[in-house]
Amino acid sequence: MNEQLKLLTALQKIDSIILSARLRMDAIPSAIASHEGPLKNAESACENVRQNHADLEKKKRDKEIEIEDIKEKINKLKQRTSGIKNNKEYQAHTKEIEKAEKELKRNEDELLSVMDSIEGASKALEIERGRITAEKSKIETIKKDLEKEVVKGAEEIKKFKGERKKLVEKIDGDLYGEYMTILKTSRGVAVVEAKDEACHGCDMHIPPQLFVEIKSSDEIIHCPQCRRFLYYVKPEETK
Ligand SMILES: [Zn+2]
Secondary structure, X not given: OOHHHHHHXXXXXXXXXXXXXXXXXXXXXXXXXXXXXXXXXXXXXHHHHHHHHHHHHHHHHHHHHHHHHHHHHHHHHHHHHHHOOOHHHHHHHHHHHHHHHHHHHHHHHHHHHHHHHHHHHHHHHHHHHHHXXXXXXXXXXXXXXXXXXXXXXXXXXXHHHHHHHHHHXXXXXXXXXXXXXXXXXXXXXXXXXXXXXXXXXXXXXXXXXXXXXXXXXXXXXXXXXXXXXXXXXOHHHOO
């Protein structure tokens, strides 16, 4: 194989590694964001439960005030007994007290039911808060893992960039320029294998005479369709 082509092949390997490390790193913010959905759902569910809990607490306070008012009313009614002159008035008065006591009983029952609902809402709130904590800790773990990947990726890129520099120094300037142009226009792949009479970059069928040339010639040959550099690996060279 042409010595320069050998270098370009090695350069392509390094560039593919750097490119895939960069792609992995670029995908990290969206990977983190994709895990924030369940947290947001948990937070909004928790907010609904919290609002319901607060509404019930208000209902309880209102009910308690209402009960106090009724109790006061009953006390006042009971104190008024001394002013009653006849039986008819006494009966009417007793009826009024009974009515107020019934109202009191109804309100006390309602209070109990509100308190039951509060207990239920408190449990639901606890569950929702637990869900938020769990989702947050899940995200933290994912973030830590991804941060490690960022560090690893950055180290990998640094290491391969060093190797790349050494390699580029040995490559002919014009050839390197051509390589870079193809790399940019061909999704990061500028050097591909020609195998089974096909370009492994664009899958184009390579005419037999050109394929023979790629196999035997020391010239640098491009794919007629995608312009990528083509190299051939002899069967005994594959491991
Ligand atoms: Zn091609």
